[in-house]
Amino acid sequence: MNRRIPDSTVRRISHYLRALEVMGVQGTPTVSSEELAQQGGTTAAQVRKDLSHFGSFGKRGLGYSVPELASRLRDILGLTCRWRVVLVGAGRIGSALFEYPHFARRGYDCVAVLDNDPEKIGMSWGPVRIRPVEELELVVDALKVDIAILAVPAEAAQTLAERAVAAGARAILNFAAVQLRVPAHVHVAYVNLVVELEALSFAITQNGKGRRK
Amino acid sequence: MNRRIPDSTVRRISHYLRALEVMGVQGTPTVSSEELAQQGGTTAAQVRKDLSHFGSFGKRGLGYSVPELASRLRDILGLTCRWRVVLVGAGRIGSALFEYPHFARRGYDCVAVLDNDPEKIGMSWGPVRIRPVEELELVVDALKVDIAILAVPAEAAQTLAERAVAAGARAILNFAAVQLRVPAHVHVAYVNLVVELEALSFAITQNGKGRRK
DNA sequence: ATGCGCTTGTGAAATTGGTCACAATGTAGG
DNA sequence: CCTACATTGTGACCAATTTCACAAGCGCAT
Numbered sequence: 163m164n165r166r167i168p169d170s171t172v173r174r175i176s177h178y179l180r181a182l183e184v185m186g187v188q189g190t191p192t193v194s195s196e197e198l199a200q201q202g203g204t205t206a207a208q209v210r211k212d213l214s215h216f217g218s219f220g221k222r223g224l225g226y227s228v229p230e231l232a233s234r235l236r237d238i239l240g241l242t243c244r245w246r247v248v249l250v251g252a253g254r255i256g257s258a259l260f261e262y263p264h265f266a267r268r269g270y271d272c273v274a275v276l277d278n279d280p281e282k283i284g285m286s287w288g289p290v291r292i293r294p295v296e297e298l299e300l301v302v303d304a305l306k307v308d309i310a311i312l313a314v315p316a317e318a319a320q321t322l323a324e325r326a327v328a329a330g331a332r333a334i335l336n337f338a339a340v341q342l343r344v345p346a347h348v349h350v351a352y353v354n355l356v357v358e359l360e361a362l363s364f365a366i367t368q369n370g371k372g373r374r375k
Numbered sequence: 376m377n378r379r380i381p382d383s384t385v386r387r388i389s390h391y392l393r394a395l396e397v398m399g400v401q402g403t404p405t406v407s408s409e410e411l412a413q414q415g416g417t418t419a420a421q422v423r424k425d426l427s428h429f430g431s432f433g434k435r436g437l438g439y440s441v442p443e444l445a446s447r448l449r450d451i452l453g454l455t456c457r458w459r460v461v462l463v464g465a466g467r468i469g470s471a472l473f474e475y476p477h478f479a480r481r482g483y484d485c486v487a488v489l490d491n492d493p494e495k496i497g498m499s500w501g502p503v504r505i506r507p508v509e510e511l512e513l514v515v516d517a518l519k520v521d522i523a524i525l526a527v528p529a530e531a532a533q534t535l536a537e538r539a540v541a542a543g544a545r546a547i548l549n550f551a552a553v554q555l556r557v558p559a560h561v562h563v564a565y566v567n568l569v570v571e572l573e574a575l576s577f578a579i580t581q582n583g584k585g586r587r588k
Numbered sequence: 589a590t591g592c593g594c595t596t597g598t599g600a601a602a603t604t605g606g607t608c609a610c611a612a613t614g615t616a617g618g
Numbered sequence: 619c620c621t622a623c624a625t626t627g628t629g630a631c632c633a634a635t636t637t638c639a640c641a642a643g644c645g646c647a648t
Contacts, residue, residue, distance in 0.1 A: 612627080
């Protein structure tokens with residue numbers, strides 16, 4: 163086991179965990195790799211290979227204990243502590259994110275919200291007051307922020323990423339449609355609507371030749 | 376050239392296109408694979424390999440003509456026609472999406488918005504009136520919808536996907552945190568915030584061992 | 589017209605990730 | 619206790635993707 167873990171494995175683990183949590187609520191005691199594969203949209207062998215990177219959690223002939231495996235996966239994904247997050251950009255996407263119920267529930271605390279619109283600065287979102295984006299360094303440093311979420315226009319993203327990193331952020335979730343250039347020790351994840359839509363229109367175009375009718 | 380195109384190639388093409396459009400506005404006439412690679416967060420060889428799947432668009436010794444390559448990439452990605460999209464779910468995410476300026480500008484027309492909340496049904500979002508989700512089949516069929524965007528709770532996603540597909544949708548953009556099971560001819564793209572966040576906390580945990588301080 | 593420098597396009601090699609098959613190992617039942 | 623059966627964990631294969639290296643092509647300067 164161990165070595166470097168493929169990114170795709172990590173993503174799938176995240177899916178397995180969500181499936182396990184549903185099963186946990188339903189009271190299912192054990193699950194086989196075959197069943198997990200169905201939920202996660204993959205194959206039984208893939209499930210076992212993914213898990214084998216981290217150890218062996220199952221019982222041969224029986225499968226996996228749902229609560230136990232869920233707990234192990236939470237450990238693996240680093241969900242046993244709470245992460246401090248700063249949200250940069252209080253626009254539509256930022257607001258949708260902030261309200262997302264699973265967000266806080268899964269261990270992410272939004273300790274600050276920043277924006278550069280004077281109209282928005284000072285507003286209160288629940289317990290958090292929107293601050294000027296100039297305070298980014300202050301916030302990241304003083305509140306020991308781990309993850310910066312960039313929900314800002316593409317032009318602003320690179321600069322803000324650099325500032326967040328310089329102030330100590332170790333990971334960035336980027337909603338802007340640009341590739342960020344950051345030091346190797348900083349991790350970046352992308353959520354990019356446009357890329358996904360364009361991948362779809364590419365796929366449709368390839369297949370059925372053009373749009374309907 | 377040609378054969379099956381890797382998904383990762385398609386995503387990168389989408390990035391190249393966006394970089395090219397910025398250069399186009401700035402008036403840059405030509406670009407090398409090296410420069411494109413910088414913008415797209417990859418390597419020059421990768422850029423050339425990606426493009427070579429579709430033909431040869433550059434001039435040796437000189438690079439690529441920015442407007443010409445942009446135009447070719449738009450063709451490849453299927454952005455020269457407009458796609459008809461139905462948005463299912465008029466919550467926070469749906470609303471953020473709907474307002475996203477690049478959405479319409481890049482060739483996607485949101486021809487209908489559906490929700491199951493009686494409070495919302497009948498409201499007008501710009502030129503579009505929110506309809507009951509029961510009308511999904513009607514809308515997909517009558518308005519010749521190509522792409523269904525699911526911005527709904529995880530429990531509802533699978534059923535709605537099946538209904539959209541049965542009514543004729545050929546692609547689905549899924550914001551819900553479940554893997555969809557659909558026939559092979561239907562393309563699905565996922566936007567999953569939770570997976571990305573968990574991939575980040577995994578990465579931070581692996582590296583620096585736990586959160587800051 | 590020729591040579592030089594730069595940059596593309598591409599087969600071949602290397603790497604990475606996924607699939608398969610099966611031995612190992614557990615449970616349950618007689 | 620022993621046999622039948624189910625399901626895991628994994629090493630060996632296989633497939634896909636990325637990297638590498640270089641011949642071929644283009645434009646400019648002389």
